[in-house]
Amino acid sequence: MDISNCPSCNSLFVMTKFRDVCDACHKEEEANYDKVYAYIRKKINRTASMMQVVNDTGVEEMLIIKFVKTGKLRISQFPNLGIPCEKCGTPIKSGRLCGNCSDSLRTDLQEFEDEERRKAFGNEKKNTYYMKDDQKG
Structure with a gap:
């Protein structure tokens, strides 16, 4: 059991292999994921670039990249999204x-x-x- 500071809000939390942020920040990340996924699921937005997704959803680019790297978002379904x-x-x-x-x-x-x-x-x-x-x- 590792106790760590949340990289987003700096509060103490128990780090697990499934979560690298505290519960409050995890809930916020999940809400942002839902926002991004709902946006890019729309047929008109499937070819949106990373910057379009960031601008239209208000979700930070680094968080969207995290979704891609962890496999929550599959780039194969969205051809203009990419990680740097x-x-x-x-x-x-x-x-x-x-x-x-x-x-x-x-x-x-x-x-x-x-x-x-x-x-x-x-x-x-x-x-x-x-x-x-x-x-x-």
């Missing part, structure tokens, strides 16, 4: 990084691994010792 890439902010449909940032990270990691291998291989050569044979028999 955690590196560059480009809207994406799933995951944490866009394709470009993911590829860049993969390339950087590969270069780092290659450099570490070169350093390790270079160190092996440096640690090779030769002994001079002074005793000729």
